[in-house]
Amino acid sequence: CAAVLKSMTVFVGPLPSLRSTSQQTSIQAEDPEWDTFEVYPNWRTMVDVTKDQTRDVVEIFFTLLGQGARCRLLVTPETTVEEILKRGRKELGFDQEWIPDSDFKCYVMEDHGEIKPGAISGPVKNHGLTDFEYEIYAVFEPSTY
Secondary structure, three states: OHHHHHHOOOOOOOOOOOOOOHHHHHHHHHOHHHHOHHHOOOHHHHOOOOOOOOOOOEEEEEEEOOOOEEEEEEEOOOOEHHHHHHHHHHHHOOOOOOOOHHHEEEEEEOHHHOEOOOOEOOEHHHHOOOOOOOEEEEEEOOOOO
């Protein structure tokens, strides 16, 4: 039995990787087709990213700014900011009944993470809803302490 096992060829471990020659590598690097930016576009060029709202349902980020808690919500343009606040608080586990929704103010995020001045309310379509990269910050601002 031992003689049979010794005579069998056995491969253990991963197969060796195939390597290209330096000549093949230099040919690929010198190919002008691969030197253009258009061959490796970023995701913004692959999808139609506009600053307009064209979809019936849009995915937005909802962030509780003081805690850093964040979730994604699907909304329609007619969804109110008040509904988003209620859904977002519930999704993130901050829906205690002894803290009223009126103690939270919602703001829209501008480019580069800056908060657009002025609290928002009403339908989200009135506050610059876009198809991509739309975020609402909720800030705890109680009227009384």
